[in-house]
Structure formats: structure tokens, C-alpha cells
Amino acid sequence: MTTKHIKGVGAAPGLSIGHAVWWRKVSPHVEEQSVTDTDEEIKRLAASVAEAKEQITQLRETTRKRMGEEEAGIFDAHLAFLEDPAYIGEMENRIRDVKKNATFICQQVTEELSQMMASLEDEYMKARADDIRDVGERLLLLLTGVKPFDPSLLQPGSIVVAKELVPSDTAQFPKGIAGMVTARGSKTAHAAIMARTLGIPAVLGLSDSIEEIRNGDTVIMNGHEGTITVNPSPEAEEKARLAIQQQQALREEALGKADQDAFTANGDRIQVFANIGSLKDVQTALDHKAEGVGLFRTEFLYLENDHWPTEEEQYETYKKVLDSFGDKPVVIRTLDIGGDKDLPYADLPEEENPFLGHRAIRFCLANPDIFKVQLRALLRASIHGNLWIMLPMVENVAEIRKAKDLLTQCRQELSSEGVTTGEVQIGIMVEIPAAALIADRLAKEVDFMSIGTNDLTQYTLAADRGNEHVAHLYDPVHPAVLQLVRLTCDAARKEGIVAGMCGELAGDPEMTEILIGLGLQELSMSAGTIPEVKENIRKVQSDQARIQADRVLEMESAEEVRQWVANSPTS
Numbered sequence: 001m002t003t004k005h006i007k008g009v010g011a012a013p014g015l016s017i018g019h020a021v022w023w024r025k026v027s028p029h030v031e032e033q034s035v036t037d038t039d040e041e042i043k044r045l046a047a048s049v050a051e052a053k054e055q056i057t058q059l060r061e062t063t064r065k066r067m068g069e070e071e072a073g074i075f076d077a078h079l080a081f082l083e084d085p086a087y088i089g090e091m092e093n094r095i096r097d098v099k100k101n102a103t104f105i106c107q108q109v110t111e112e113l114s115q116m117m118a119s120l121e122d123e124y125m126k127a128r129a130d131d132i133r134d135v136g137e138r139l140l141l142l143l144t145g146v147k148p149f150d151p152s153l154l155q156p157g158s159i160v161v162a163k164e165l166v167p168s169d170t171a172q173f174p175k176g177i178a179g180m181v182t183a184r185g186s187k188t189a190h191a192a193i194m195a196r197t198l199g200i201p202a203v204l205g206l207s208d209s210i211e212e213i214r215n216g217d218t219v220i221m222n223g224h225e226g227t228i229t230v231n232p233s234p235e236a237e238e239k240a241r242l243a244i245q246q247q248q249a250l251r252e253e254a255l256g257k258a259d260q261d262a263f264t265a266n267g268d269r270i271q272v273f274a275n276i277g278s279l280k281d282v283q284t285a286l287d288h289k290a291e292g293v294g295l296f297r298t299e300f301l302y303l304e305n306d307h308w309p310t311e312e313e314q315y316e317t318y319k320k321v322l323d324s325f326g327d328k329p330v331v332i333r334t335l336d337i338g339g340d341k342d343l344p345y346a347d348l349p350e351e352e353n354p355f356l357g358h359r360a361i362r363f364c365l366a367n368p369d370i371f372k373v374q375l376r377a378l379l380r381a382s383i384h385g386n387l388w389i390m391l392p393m394v395e396n397v398a399e400i401r402k403a404k405d406l407l408t409q410c411r412q413e414l415s416s417e418g419v420t421t422g423e424v425q426i427g428i429m430v431e432i433p434a435a436a437l438i439a440d441r442l443a444k445e446v447d448f449m450s451i452g453t454n455d456l457t458q459y460t461l462a463a464d465r466g467n468e469h470v471a472h473l474y475d476p477v478h479p480a481v482l483q484l485v486r487l488t489c490d491a492a493r494k495e496g497i498v499a500g501m502c503g504e505l506a507g508d509p510e511m512t513e514i515l516i517g518l519g520l521q522e523l524s525m526s527a528g529t530i531p532e533v534k535e536n537i538r539k540v541q542s543d544q545a546r547i548q549a550d551r552v553l554e555m556e557s558a559e560e561v562r563q564w565v566a567n568s569p570t571s
Contacts, residue, residue, distance in 0.1 A: 001217075001231040006209045010226030011185070011192035014201030015247060017240050018178030020217045020230075021154055023162040023169065025137070028144035033101040041095050045088075045102040048142040053082050055138065056168070063171045067197045068277035073303060074167045074194075077131045087113060087132070103143045110136030134166045159219045161210065170194040179203070179221045181228060183210040199528055203228055254531035258289035262537040264545075270516060270537045273329070273524035275502055279317060282324050285527045289534075292328035294450065294524020295390070295502040296321060298374070299337055307345050308370060314377035322385030329386045331450065331502070331524070333429065334403075335374055336360040336392040355455075355464075360393035365402050375410045382422035390450060394428040394435055400445045429502070431455040436484035439491035449492050450524070453503025457481050475558035476505040482518065482561070483553055489519025498522055510565055512536040517549030 035041050056078050064072035081087050091109050095102060110132060117129040141148050151169075154160060156176025162169070164184045170191040173180075177200050185191060185204035195202040201223030213219065213230055220229040220240045229236065262270050273294030274285035285293065301309045301317060322330055337348075337359060351357040364371035378389055391403050404426060414421055430436050431452035443449060453476040458464055460481050463473035475481075485501070492499035500522030505511060507525030509532045515523065516537070523533060548568065552561045 003232055003236070004212050004228075004230040006206055006212060006228040006230065008181070008203040008209075008226045008228065009185075009205040010202075010222070010224050011204045012180075012195040012200060012202035013224040014179070014199070015220075015222050015224075015240065015244055016159070016178040016201045017218070017220045017237065017244065018157045018159040020161045020181075020213050020215060020219050021158040022213075022215050023149055023154075023160050023165065025163070026141065026146055026148055028103075028140050028146040030103050030107045030140065030144070031101075032104045035095075035099055035101050038096050038099055041102045042092050044143065045091060045095070045106065045139075048102075048139050049082050049088055051142050052135070052138050053079060056082075056135075059168055059171055063167075063194075064278070065280065067171075067194060068281050071167075071171075071194055071197055071277075073299075076303070078135050078168070081132055081135045087135075103140065106136065106139050106143060110139075130166065134168055138168070159221060161213050161219075163210070165191045167191055167194060170198075173198065173200065179219075179223065181206060181210065181213065181219070181221065183207055197526065250535075251532065254535040255288070258531040258534055260534075261291070262534040264516065264537060264540045264542045266542050268516070268542045270520075271329075271500075271522040272530050272534050272537070273331070273500075273502075273522060274527045274530060275524050276321075276527075279320055281527070282321055286324065288527040288530045290328075290527060290530055292325055292386070293321065293330040293332075294500060294506075294522060296330060296332045298333060298335055302335065302337060305345075308373070311373050311377045311380075314374055315380050318378055318381035318387075319384045322381055322387060325385060327386050329388050329425075331388040331390050331427070331448075331500075332378060333390045333392050334361070334378075335364055335371070337363060355458075361391050361399050361403065362393065365399060365406075368406060371403075372406060372410055375407050376414060379407070379411055379414055379421040379424070380419060382424050383420055384422075387422065388425040388427060388448060390427045390429055390448075392429045392452075393431060393455075394442065395432050396434070396438075397441055397445055400426075400428060400442065404445075427498075430484075430488050431459070431503075433460050433484060436488050439488045440494065443491040443495040443497055446497065448498040448500065449488055450500040450502045450522075451485055451488055451520075453481065453485075453501060453505040456484060456503065457505075460484060475562075476503065477511060477514075477552075477561045477565075478558040479553055479555050479561065482514070482549075485515075485520070486518045486549070486553065492521075493519055500524060507533060509533055509536050510562075513540050513545045514549050514552055514565065516540050516542065517545030517547070 056075050060072045060075040091105050094105050114129045114132045117132060151172040151174060154174055154177060157178050159179040159181060160177060161181045165180060165182050171194060179201040180195055182204045183206050192202055192204060201221055203221050203223055203226050217230050218232065220232050262272050264270065271291050273292045274290035275295040276282060276285055276293055277297045278300045301314060318332060378387065394400060411421055425447040427446045427448035427450060428442060429452045430439065430449050435442060457474060457476040461473055461478055463470040489499040498521050499519060501515065501520050502524040506523040507529040512533055525533065555561050
């Protein structure tokens with residue numbers, strides 16, 4: 001067999017070898033038919049909608065248990081579409097009006113709505129086009145009774161090959177999958193994010209070249225470089241297997257040393273924390289020797305409830321996570337919610353661009369009764385550990401002062417009630433370019449600053465991280481983003497406070513040296529990458545790291561930065 005080399009986009013790191021298994025989407029045959037009993041067709045549609053809700057709800061719960069609340073939240077948009085009058089309601093109205101079968105109407109409305117969303121200028125709405133197609137495909141399969149691809153056919157060691165994989169596909173991967181390869185998609189696609197969470201190497205964006213891969217082909221894939229080798233020579237296959245064994249040995253060695261503090265080669269202490277999305281992530285963080293929590297997302301308390309979570313409910317959760325980490329720092333981010341997340345019990349207005357809207361600290365300050373419940377719970381829990389409270393999406397000094405005033409009010413209220421509270425550190429998440437540009441003023445108001453590179457990148461580069469059409473523009477190593485990181489670190493150092501990073505960039509092992517060179521003292525990431533990043537920290541010479549950081553800040557593009565870092569002898 002002829003060996004083939006294919007280049008795609010490296011979307012999830014790792015070297016793997018396995019046998020190709022095509023995941024081919026089943027497309028049910030849809031015919032346009034006239035109906036006389038429209039009520040019966042609407043009932044048939046309603047039954048399929050109900051079954052789809054049940055399936056997606058179960059898939060969401062499975063994903064939450066396996067990957068965490070953030071990844072599971074992807075399916076909230078799917079459930080919302082099944083309640084949307086502009087989608088399901090339109091199907092019902094059209095069945096009555098044109099007297100056509102539910103299957104044809106479902107396909108028609110789904111295509112129209114997805115095409116309309118994809119054509120909008122708003123990038124958030126464009127990304128929802130993929131969600132509506134995913135939901136529509138599920139409904140069509142239920143309406144026609146056609147069985148979808150069975151994920152149980154994927155055996156350990158399989159490399160999944162598909163035209164496109166959506167979150168509901170990736171979430172069903174059984175354990176032991178060796179990798180995933182797709183024709184479409186980007187490193188910021190939801191499916192790619194899930195692959196990284198699961199530790200599955202991924203190469204996306206192969207376009208028509210993917211047809212060169214056949215079922216059963218032996219495939220070597222490099223998820224970092226974005227390369228595919230189909231039917232390699234015996235020598236190349238053996239070389240890859242040895243490299244994989246070496247990688248595994250290095251991972252095991254790093255894990256064995258992960259409980260040791262991370263110092264650079266010349267003795268600078270760098271703290272390595274874990275990002276967690278719910279209490280279920282705590283044990284994973286401890287298993288990977290996290291030195292604390294750099295980002296505890298509290299949204300799950302609100303998203304998993306049918307009511308605003310009470311002070312007592314929140315207190316019990318915060319107490320548990322603080323107890324788990326003892327005297328180690330636990331950074332708990334206050335509520336980051338707004339028009340982009342659906343809370344059935346809340347009257348949240350729909351916004352044209354929710355990521356630039358009434359969310360996070362803006363929502364909390366506008367709703368002090370809701371915010372104070374959380375602050376009181378946090379203060380009560382503070383006696384159980386080392387609590388750091390982080391305010392998200394801060395843009396100006398006034399927001400910090402207002403939040404601190406509310407915190408003082410809550411402390412005074414609790415004191416008058418005879419409730420003991422502990423000391424807390426107050427910090428902000430730097431994720432808006434404006435915050436980085438005035439970091440010198442914000443730093444005077446807080447005890448720490450943590451950079452959220454996910455939002456900071458998309459706001460700085462005007463590139464939606466979930467939109468595959470601009471995915472090539474979204475890269476947190478862009479010199480403009482790194483310059484904002486430097487500004488924040490400089491401001492923190494001047495005021496003698498901690499500068500950390502809790503965005504996805506913090507867990508990129510290739511960038512560890514540059515991040516230290518920019519001045520970061522704390523890195524927080526998905527728990528699985530902690531051992532490798534700690535090992536990389538120990539190799540860094542701080543003085544050399546600063547020189548390297550200065551060099552990349554002078555570069556012209558993210559591509560130039562990544563190429564230079566990859567080829568640098570010190571990386």
C-alpha cells in the first residue's frame with residue numbers, strides 16, 4: 001500500500017497510531033408528502049421533540065460527569081432550540097398551513113434557519129448554525145426511525161475519521177479512542193475542545209484529502225503538528241510506536257514528580273493550579289497534584305438548578321472545595337452569566353451579542369440581591385480554607401470598588417448576625433483589553449490579577465473562537481495578546497501582587513517559557529496538563545525566558561511566534 005502524507009490543523013496535541021474507522025453520518029431519505037390529518041403530524045413531531053430532549057439531557061449529564069460543566073453546557077443551546085417558537089413553533093405552524101409531512105417540514109425549517117444564522121454578521125449567531133443542524137439531524141433520525149451510527153463500534157485504538165464531528169458525536173466516544181480526524185472544523189470548535197479535555201489527539205481541516213483515508217488503514221497522527229501519515233512503512237510505524245512509548249514514559253515521570261513544587265532552574269517559584277467547573281473536578285485536580293484552584297467556575301450552581309441557588313446551597317459547595325484543598329489557594333470566580341446562557345427561572349433578556357453584553361460583573365452589580373447571596377455564602381465559607389474571590393469581566397476601577405463595597409456590607413451583616421468570617425483575597429479576571437491597558441490602575445485596588453486568555457484573545461483580535469471561518473485568526477499567542485499579558489504582569493509586579501493566567505494558553509507546554517518570561521507567577525489549567533507544565537517550568541532559565549519573551553513581542557504574527565517557539569532549542 002502506498003504511504004500518504006496529509007497536512008491538516010493540529011487541534012488537540014499528542015502522537016498516536018491506530019486503525020481508521022469512518023464515522024459516516026446517516027442521512028435519512030426525506031420525501032415531501034401532503035397530509036390531511038395535520039394534528040397527527042404535529043403529534044408525531046412533538047413525540048420526536050420530546051425524545052430528542054430526553055436524549056440530549058442524558059448526553060449533557062454524561063458529558064458533565066465525564067468532562068465537566070463547561071463542556072456539558074454546550075448542549076444547553078440544543079435544548080433551547082427545542083423550546084424555541086421560531087424553530088419548533090414554526091414547524092407546527094407550517095404543517096398546519098401547507099399540510100405537509102413533519103419530516104419534510106423539519107428538514108425545510110432546519111435548513112432555512114441554519115442558513116439564515118450562518119449569513120448573519122454576528123459571530124455568535126453564526127456559530128449557532130452548527131447547533132441547529134445538529135438538532136435538526138437528530139429530529140430527522142427520530143421522525144424517520146433511522147438508526148444513527150453506533151459509537152460502540154469504535155474499538156480501543158480506533159482513529160475516528162469523519163467529514164465533521166459535532167459535540168454530540170465526540171461526547172459519545174468510548175474510552176481508548178486513539179485520535180480523531182475530520183475534513184472540516186477548527187481548533188476552536190466545540191468538538192476539538194472536547195477532544196483536548198478527553199486527551200484525544202485531533203487533526204482537523206483536511207478538506208477533500210480526507211477521502212484518501214480508507215477504513216482499516218493504519219494511521220499515524222500528530223495532533224500538535226497537524227500531520228497524518230496513512231499506511232506508513234514498517235520502519236516509520238516502529239519509530240512512531242517508540243516515540244509514543246517515550247512520551248508515555250515522560251508523562252509518567254512527570255506525574256511522579258508532580259507533587260513537588262515547581263521552581264525554575266534558577267529558583268523562581270511558579271505556582272501551578274487547576275481550573276475546575278464543578279465539585280466533580282476536585283478529585284481529578286488533586287490526583288494531578290494541583291497546588292490549588294486557579295479558577296472555580298460557579299455557573300454550574302445556577303445552570304443545574306431550577307431556582308436561584310440559595311445562600312446555604314452555595315455555602316455547602318464552597319465549603320467542600322475549600323476543605324478539599326486545605327491551606328492551598330482556591331480562586332472562586334463570582335457569577336459569570338448573562339444573555340448567552342439560558343436560565344429558565346431567570347428573566348434574562350435576549351441580546352444581539354451577549355458576549356459584549358450584560359453579563360458577569362455587570363449583571364451582578366445590576367442585581368445586588370442576587371450577587372449578595374453569593375458573596376455572603378463565600379464569606380461564610382472563607383473560614384474553611386484559603387479563599388480568593390475573583391471578579392470576572394472587570395473593565396474599570398468603579399466596578400471593583402462597588403463589588404468591594406457590597407462585600408463589606410455582607411461582612412457587616414454577617415457579623416451582626418454573629419457569623420464568623422475569614423480573610424479573603426480579592427482579585428479580578430483580566431479578559432477585556434481595556435482592563436489590561438489600565439492594569440496599573442486596577443492593580444492598586446486588588447490582591448491579585450488572573451488573565452483569562454480565551455475571552456481576551458477573541459476581544460483583542462475580533463475573532464469569535466467558536467467560528468470556524470475566522471478560526472485561523474484566533475490564536476492567544478498573537479503578539480498583541482502577549483503584549484497585553486506583559487502589561488498586566490508589569491502592573492502586578494509594580495504593586496507587589498500576584499499575576500496569574502487561567503485561560504487555555506496557561507496549559508500549553510510549548511509556551512511555558514514565554515509565559516514565565518512575560519512575568520507570570522501562577523498558571524492555572526486543565527488538571528491533566530499540570531505534570532507536564534511543572535516539568536517544563538523546571539527547565540526554564542528565568543533570565544533567558546525574559547529574553548525569549550522580548551523577542552516574540554517584536555514578531556508580526558501568531559504563526560511566526562509558534563514557528564519560532566517550536567524551533568527554539570530552549571522550548
